[in-house]
Structure formats: C-alpha cells, structure tokens
Amino acid sequence: xxxxxxxxxxxxxxxxxxxxxxxxxxxxxxxxxxxxxxxxxxxxxxxxxxxxxxxxxxxxxxxxxxxxxxxxxxxxxxxxxxxxxxxxxxxxxxxxxxxxxxxxxxxxxxxxxxxxxxxxxxxxxxxxxxxxxxxxxxxxxxxxxxxxxxxxxxxxxx
Amino acid sequence: xxxxxxxxxxxxxxxxxxxxxxxxxxxxxxxxxxxxxxxxxxxxxxxxxxxxxxxxxxxxxxxxxxxxxxxxxxxxxxxxxxxxxxxxxxxxxxxxxxxxxxxxxxxxxxxxxxxxxxxxxxxxxxxxxxxxxxxxxxxxxxxxxxxxxxxxxxxxxxxxxxxxxxxxxxxxxxxxxxxxxxxxxxxxxxxxxxxxxxxxxxxxxxxxxxxxxxxxxxxxxxxxxxxxxxxxxxxxxxxxxxxxxxxxxxxxxxxxxxxxxxxxxxxxxxxxxxxxxxxxxxxxxxxxxxxxxxxxxxxxxxxxxxxxxxxxxxxxxxxxxxxxxxxxxxxxxxxxxxxxxxxxxxxxxxxxxxxxxxxxxxxxxxxxxxxxxxxxxxxxxxxxxxxxxxxxxxxxxxxxxxxxxxxxxxxxxxxxxxxxxxxxxxxxxxxxxxxxxxxxxxxxxxxxxxxxxxxxxxxxxxxxxxxxxxxxxxxxxxxxxxxxxxxxxxxxxxxxxxxxxxxxxxxxxxxxxxxxx
Ligand SMILES: Cc1cc2nc3c(=O)[nH]c(=O)nc-3n(C[C@H](O)[C@H](O)[C@H](O)COP(=O)(O)O)c2cc1C
Ligand code: SF4
Ligand code: FES
Numbered sequence: 001x002x003x004x005x006x007x008x009x010x011x012x013x014x015x016x017x018x019x020x021x022x023x024x025x026x027x028x029x030x031x032x033x034x035x036x037x038x039x040x041x042x043x044x045x046x047x048x049x050x051x052x053x054x055x056x057x058x059x060x061x062x063x064x065x066x067x068x069x070x071x072x073x074x075x076x077x078x079x080x081x082x083x084x085x086x087x088x089x090x091x092x093x094x095x096x097x098x099x100x101x102x103x104x105x106x107x108x109x110x111x112x113x114x115x116x117x118x119x120x121x122x123x124x125x126x127x128x129x130x131x132x133x134x135x136x137x138x139x140x141x142x143x144x145x146x147x148x149x150x151x152x153x154x155x156x157x158x
Numbered sequence: 159x160x161x162x163x164x165x166x167x168x169x170x171x172x173x174x175x176x177x178x179x180x181x182x183x184x185x186x187x188x189x190x191x192x193x194x195x196x197x198x199x200x201x202x203x204x205x206x207x208x209x210x211x212x213x214x215x216x217x218x219x220x221x222x223x224x225x226x227x228x229x230x231x232x233x234x235x236x237x238x239x240x241x242x243x244x245x246x247x248x249x250x251x252x253x254x255x256x257x258x259x260x261x262x263x264x265x266x267x268x269x270x271x272x273x274x275x276x277x278x279x280x281x282x283x284x285x286x287x288x289x290x291x292x293x294x295x296x297x298x299x300x301x302x303x304x305x306x307x308x309x310x311x312x313x314x315x316x317x318x319x320x321x322x323x324x325x326x327x328x329x330x331x332x333x334x335x336x337x338x339x340x341x342x343x344x345x346x347x348x349x350x351x352x353x354x355x356x357x358x359x360x361x362x363x364x365x366x367x368x369x370x371x372x373x374x375x376x377x378x379x380x381x382x383x384x385x386x387x388x389x390x391x392x393x394x395x396x397x398x399x400x401x402x403x404x405x406x407x408x409x410x411x412x413x414x415x416x417x418x419x420x421x422x423x424x425x426x427x428x429x430x431x432x433x434x435x436x437x438x439x440x441x442x443x444x445x446x447x448x449x450x451x452x453x454x455x456x457x458x459x460x461x462x463x464x465x466x467x468x469x470x471x472x473x474x475x476x477x478x479x480x481x482x483x484x485x486x487x488x489x490x491x492x493x494x495x496x497x498x499x500x501x502x503x504x505x506x507x508x509x510x511x512x513x514x515x516x517x518x519x520x521x522x523x524x525x526x527x528x529x530x531x532x533x534x535x536x537x538x539x540x541x542x543x544x545x546x547x548x549x550x551x552x553x554x555x556x557x558x559x560x561x562x563x564x565x566x567x568x569x570x571x572x573x574x575x576x577x578x579x580x581x582x583x584x585x586x587x588x589x590x591x592x593x594x595x596x597x598x599x600x601x602x603x604x605x606x607x608x609x610x611x612x613x614x615x616x617x618x619x620x621x622x623x624x625x626x627x628x629x630x631x632x633x634x635x636x637x638x639x640x641x642x643x644x645x646x647x648x649x650x651x652x653x654x655x656x657x658x659x660x661x662x663x664x665x666x667x668x669x670x671x672x673x674x675x
Contacts, residue, residue: 022458023420025440030382030421051440064442067382067424079383083344084539087589088502088577089530121426121543121593122344123383125170126501126575127205127508136385140173 006040015050025051025061029068038069066118074109074116076154078102079133082119085126089141094130097144101151115151160193161239164212164219166269168201168354169386170347175226176209182230183211190234200355202269203509204256212251215241221248256525261487262511263495264472265348268355274393276401279358285403287477291366292411299370300326303473305481307493312338312429312466313541313570313646315492315559321463324453325371328461333373335364336438336457336464339380339387340422340429343542345573348497349467351509353380353387356471357394361417363470365404366477367463368415376417377457379434382424391419426543426597430645431464433599444599445645466571468497489515492558492569500526502575503535512557519553521574533578537586537662541570543593544650546657547583568653583662588616590654594647604639605648611635612655619666629666632659 014031018024028047032039039062048055062068080098081091099105102115109116125131128140132147134154139146165171165180180196187194202210207223211233220241222233229246236244248254262268271278279285291299304319325333337360341349352360364376380388395417398404406414420438422428428437432446435457456462472494476484485493492514498521500507505527512521522528522535529535537547546567548555555561562569577586591612598605612635618628636652643649659666 023438023440026420026423026437029423057441061440061442065423065425067422082589083593084543084586084589085345085501085575087586088575088581092585120383120424121597122342122346124341124347124350125173126345126347126499126573128170128173128208129502129507131173133383138169138173140170 006036006043008043008046010035011043011046015047019050025053025058029062029065033068036072038072041070074113076114076135076151077116077118078151079118079120079123081121081123081125081129081131083122083126085122086130089129090143091130094142094144094147098132098147101144101148115154160195162195162197162214163239164197164199164214165209166201166355167198167273167386167390168208168351169384170205171201171208171210172386174205174208174224178227179209179211179225179230182227186230186234192234192239194239197272199271200268200273201351201509202251202257203265203351204254204506205508206506207248210248211238213239213241217241217250219251221251221254222246223248256506256508256510259524260511261495261513263475263484263487264352264359264468265356265497265509265511266475267359268351268509271356273355273357273390274397276358276394276397276403279356283478284358284474285362287474288362288365288369288403289409291369291477292409292413296326296370296372299366299477302481303370303476306472306476306484307481307488307491308469308472308476308484309492309559310466311468311472311496311571313343313568315569318465318469321453321465322367322370324451325373325461325463328454330461332375332458332460333371334457334460334462335367335371335373335376336435336462337364337376337378337470338429338431338434338464338466339378339384340426340434341381341384341467341571342426342429343544343571343573345501345539345575346499346542346571347501348499348509348572350384350387351497352467352471353384354390357387357391358398359471359474360391360467361394361398361404363473364417365408365415366473367465367470369413371461371463373463374414374416376415377438378417378419379422379428379438380419381422388419388421395419425599426593427599427645427647430647433645434464435462442599444601447644468571487513489513489556489558490560492560496557496569496572498557499571499573500576501573502539503529503531503578504576505530514558515556517554517556518548518574521557522553522576526574526576529576529578531578531580533580535576536579537577537581537583537658539575539577539586539654540573541568542573543590544568544646544653545570545573546653547586547661548657549661566653567657568650583658583665584616584620587655587658587666588613588620590651590658591616594651598647599645602642602644602648604642605644605651608635608639608648609651612639612651616655622667625667629659
C-alpha cells in the first residue's frame with residue numbers, strides 16, 4: 001500500500017474541518033473511514049499533528065475500536081451477527097455457511113476483493129434473527145439460501 | 159380524497175423489505191391513477207407482522223401484514239385503501255391484542271407518528287413536558303423526576319432523580335447531558351426504536367435534563383451499528399433547532415441547550431458510562447475508577463448526567479403528567495413501565511411496554527406466543543450478554559428489579575432472549591466468556607485474562623478433560639472475576655456462565671449432584 005493510493009488533501013480537509021470540536025479524534029477517524037473505507041496507517045502522523053497528540057496515542061485509539069480498519073475493505077463488507085438472539089435462531093450454522101461460501105474467515109477479504117467478512121455483536125435487529133448487515137443495509141431472518149441471494153446482488157438493499 | 163398509508167422506516171422493518179414494499183405501493187398507486195400519501199412511521203413493534211402496512215380509515219387505522227412486494231396488487235384489488243378484508247388484514251391496529259394489552263407511556267407515539275415531523279410530534283402531545291419545565295425552578299424539575307420513582311433503564315437501575323440532584327448541586331461553569339445510546343446488549347432494541355420512531359421524545363427529555371441541572375450542552379453517544387437512528391436523530395435535531403426548541407433562548411425562555419450526535423466505533427465496553435466518556439473525549443474506551451462519579455466529575459472533568467435513551471425518553475411524560483402519574487404504574491420499588499424486548503426463538507418477537515410486575519411466563523407465551531420452532535422453550539436470557547439464563551422453573555418471576563436480584567439474575571435493559579430445547583448451554587456459557595474476552599477494555603486482569611482462560615476451561619470440561627477439577631477451576635475463576643473486576647463486564651460475565659452451569663449441568667456432562675454446588 002503506497003501513500004499515493006489515498007488523497008492526502010481530502011484527509012487534511014477532514015482533519016481541518018473537525019479538529020476544533022471537543023473530543024475530535026473519533027469524528028475525524030469516522031470522517032476518514034467514511035471517505036476512504038479505512039484509516040491508512042500513514043495518515044496517523046497527519047491526525048496526530050492536527051490534534052497535537054502523539055502518533056502512539058492515535059494508533060492506540062484506532063486499534064482499540066473494532067469498527068476502524070487499517071486496510072482497505074473489499075467492495076462490500078458483510079457483518080454477521082454472532083450474539084445470543086441470532087444464535088438462538090441458527091446463527092452458528094449460518095456462520096459456517098457464510099465462511100464456506102465466501103472461502104474466508106472473519107477479518108478477511110475474498111481474493112477477488114468482492115467481500116470482507118466481519119463479526120458483529122448485535123445489530124439491534126434481534127426480533128428478526130439471525131441478522132447480517134451488508135454495507136449499510138441490515139437484513140433479517142437470514143437462511144443460507146437468503147444469504148446466497150443477497151450476495152448475488154449486494155447493491156440492491158434490504 | 160387522498161388515502162394515507164403508513165409503512166415503517168424502522169430498520170428492522172427495512173431488514174424485512176419495507177423499502178421495497180413502499181416503492182411497490184407507490185408504483186402500483188401510480189399505475190392505477192390513485193393518489194396516496196405514504197407516511198414512513200416507526201414500527202409498532204410487532205415484528206412478525208413487518209412489513210406492516212396501515213391505512214387511515216374513518217374508523218381508525220387498519221393493519222395489513224406481513225406485506226411482501228408480491229401482495230401489493232392484490233391489496234389494491236381487495237380495496238385495502240378503504241380498509242376492506244384481505245387475507246393479510248389484521249383489523250384495526252389498535253385492537254390487535256399484542257398492542258391493546260400494553261401500557262405504552264414512553265412508546266406512546268412510536269409507530270403512530272412521522273418520526274421526523276415536528277408538527278406531528280406537537281399534534282400528539284409532544285413538547286408539553288418541556289413547556290411545563292420551562293416554568294419550573296430547576297430543583298422542582300428534579301423533584302418531579304425523583305417523585306416518579308424512575309430508575310435508570312440502561313442496566314444498573316440507579317434512581318434517576320438522585321443522579322440529577324447530585325449534578326444540580328455540584329457547582330461548575332459547564333455541565334453536560336450525555337445520552338447513552340450505545341445499546342450494545344444483544345436482545346435489546348428499544349433504544350433504537352425510540353431513536354428511529356420518536357426521536358423528538360429523546361431530544362425533549364435531554365432538553366428538560368439540561369434545564370433541571372443547568373447544562374447547556376448535550377451529546378448523544380450513538381453506536382455506529384445504527385445508521386438509520388443516526389439519520390432520524392439528525393433530521394429531528396435540525397427541525398428542533400429551526401423551530402426554536404434547541405439552541406439559544408429556547409422558546410424565548412432565555413435558556414440555551416445545544417445537542418449533537420457522536421458515533422461510537424464498535425466497542426461494547428463503551429456502553430459503560432465512564433468508558434463512554436473517555437470515548438467521547440476522543441480516547442480509548444478504558445473504564446475509569448469510581449469515585450469520582452460522572453455526576454461530579456464527568457465529561458471533560460465537568461458534572462455530567464449520563465442516562466440511557468429510555469430513561470431520558472421517559473422524562474417528557476413525567477413532566478407532562480406528573481411524577482405521581484408515572485409512579486402509579488409498576489410494583490414495589492420498580493415504578494412505571496418497562497419497554498420489554500422479545501427476541502430470539504419466539505413466534506411473536508417484538509416490543510412490549512408494560513408496567514413492572516408482568517411475569518416472564520406471560521411475556522413469553524401471552525405475548526411471545528411460545529417458541530418460533532414450536533419446540534419447548536428451555537432457557538431464557540434476560541438483561542443482555544451479562545444477564546443470567548433462567549430455566550422454566552423460574553418463568554413465573556415478575557419483571558421487577560428486586561425479584562430478579564433475588565434469583566441472582568438481572569432485568570438490565572429489559573431484553574428477553576428465548577432458546578428452545580435444541581440449545582447447548584455449555585456453548586452459550588463458552589460464548590459468554592468469549593464475548594468478554596473480545597470486548598474487555600483490558601484494564602484489569604480478572605476480566606482480560608480470566609475470560610480467555612474461561613473459554614479454555616469450558617472447552618476442557620466439554621471435552622471431558624478432568625471434568626470435576628476443571629469445573630471447580632471454572633467456579634474459582636468466576637469468583638475472581640465477580641470480586642476482582644473493575645466494571646460489570648468482567649464482574650457479571652459469571653452470570654450467564656454460572657447460571658448456565660447451575661441450571662443446565664447436564665449440558666456440561668456434569669452429574670446432577672454438581673447442580674447444588
Ligand atoms: C460493559 C457495560 C456496558 C454497558 N452498556 C450500556 C449501554 O449500552 N447502554 C446503557 O444505557 N447503559 C449501559 N451500561 C450501563 C451504564 O454504565 C450506565 O449505568 C447507564 O448508562 C446509566 O444510565 P441510566 O441510569 O439511565 O441507566 C453498561 C454498563 C456496562 C458495565
Ligand atoms: S472488568 Fe473488563 S472491561 Fe471492565 S474495567 Fe476491567 S478489563 Fe475493563
Ligand atoms: S443478537 Fe443479532 S441482531 Fe441482536
């Protein structure tokens with residue numbers, strides 16, 4: 001991953017636009033990840049400088065939170081709920097199906113860069129378990145068949 | 159006359175196809191040259207009927223559900239716009255027993271109004287609490303909340319009035335109101351439903367809290383997993399600013415209150431109040447030692463009210479109708495109503511707001527309709543991932559904080575997750591430990607190391623490796639976590655683990671005698 005692959009100016013603009021907020025670091029990290037899909041490790045010095053923090057502090061925050069990622073995701077990110085309500089409705093079997101189907105484990109991306117797979121611990125969709133989120137769309141009552149349909153057409157929404 | 163049709167914008171309804179149904183209804187109406195007015199409401203909370211489509215008729219709203227895209231043409235053919243019969247017709251919405259038997263105070267408007275329409279909010283008794291609060295002295299507002307008996311709905315059930323009084327009585331140049339909208343517990347979604355279905359009630363509650371203690375800045379710390387709630391809150395906040403309900407000189411009162419939504423980033427522990435404050439300050443969400451309490455030294459070192467979404471959303475009705483009105487619901491020291499969330503393996507999962515005191519069995523069978531799979535319900539976890547598993551013999555327990563505590567269980571945020579008899583409770587216990595290991599903030603050893611060791615020990619037990627010795631080790635480990643953890647993540651993980659072991663020892667390959675241990 002070279003530095004040229006992300007746009008330093010847009011990252012600078014995100015930092016400049018938010019750095020005066022009290023507790024600005026999380027909003028800035030969200031801003032960068034929204035724009036780029038991840039927080040590039042070599043953007044850390046820019047953030048540190050903007051907020052007058054050490055690089056170690058910024059890195060410590062990025063690595064603490066599950067949501068922030070330091071590598072680019074695939075074209076679609078699938079979050080699969082592993083929590084209790086979804087388990088009570090077959091999430092473990094669904095998990096096996098998903099991993100086999102995509103040929104990857106959690107925190108991995110398919111070789112064709114189409115899908116990244118992440119675990120999630122509840123999507124607040126527990127009344128429609130089991131649940132997954134594909135990009136920003138939550139889908140409920142997922143069976144292996146429904147999963148296959150959804151990933152055949154991932155852009156369409158719930 | 160243009161017919162009004164309601165289809166939720168609630169994210170669970172959307173997860174079942176509500177958006178596609180809304181589009182199909184518009185398209186079909188256009189094809190038939192019929193003018194319809196589509197309102198995107200919140201969910202009524204009857205999720206087995208979602209997507210639920212309602213039409214306004216002279217005799218009230220009539221419900222149809224669950225509606226799929228393929229049903230739309232037939233609904234028009236049947237005359238659903240006039241409320242005519244169709245196999246999906248559920249009759250008048252308000253008469254559906256699941257809804258009719260509830261006591262909706264906090265959720266009074268959810269599913270009824272357009273969530274981001276201020277006019278609709280005002281037309282349904284919105285902002286009456288704030289108007290009253292604007293005429294009251296701060297101490298009188300706090301007294302009204304104390305009088306209601308409201309206890310924090312986020313888990314610990316601490317009296318809200320006492321918390322507010324502490325902040326009121328702590329002098330400071332700046333105070334804050336922080337709404338804990340992290341809702342990380344599995345099986346819970348009532349915070350989400352309020353934020354998506356009636357965001358103004360939360361905004362109003364936070365504004366009243368600001369008036370009560372002299373805080374001029376509020377933050378809603380919202381979990382990133384809730385993009386629809388984020389959108390609805392921001393739309394409502396903008397509308398409130400425009401109409402003078404937020405910002406400087408609220409409704410000409412001379413009082414100011416600003417409100418902003420901040421997003422979390424996928425860390426369960428950031429629901430713990432001090433960890434949440436660290437996160438809001440832009441740091442890693444490490445739990446702080448207490449004291450000092452956030453009420454005295456909270457956000458940026460200033461006195462801070464931190465309350466759950468439901469706690470704050472219950473304040474407007476308390477101010478509007480009086481503390482006594484709210485207090486008259488409930489039992490013992492559990493006053494008012496609890497939005498109970500029915501999840502997991504149930505035929506009728508959803509949101510049920512009832513006065514405290516309804517029994518778990520009534521909730522599971524009268525409302526939940528028994529298991530979705532038709533098999534016996536074997537175990538129920540109440541109160542999120544740190545809550546105990548209850549066996550059938552405890553289903554007659556009333557939902558009441560003290561009654562649950564007496565069973566070494568918790569009511570928490572009121573999430574109820576049912577499991578049928580195919581569940582393997584040793585797997586659920588293992589998952590409890592694993593979850594703690596994944597989500598630990600790492601500050602203290604019993605939680606950070608103990609949870610990983612816990613997974614290993616349970617694996618040994620279930621593989622039959624020195625079972626008795628390892629079961630004893632597991633209990634010792636739980637004891638250390640219970641007594642040696644700084645916060646409830648490490649301190650309560652033993653609840654699901656030990657309750658699973660105590661009530662379902664057969665799943666651990668243990669002999670019946672160990673049950674008493
Ligand atoms: C690990 C952990 C996670 C928590 N998560 C939440 C949460 O998601 N939402 C919440 O309101 N309270 C949560 N709490 C409870 C809060 O610490 C705190 O008690 C609550 O926000 C206070 O508000 P209340 O008095 O209105 O309940 C959590 C506590 C712990 C220990
Ligand atoms: S119990 Fe766990 S989450 Fe809580 S402070 Fe200790 S390490 Fe952090
Ligand atoms: S447990 Fe899976 S959505 Fe809540």
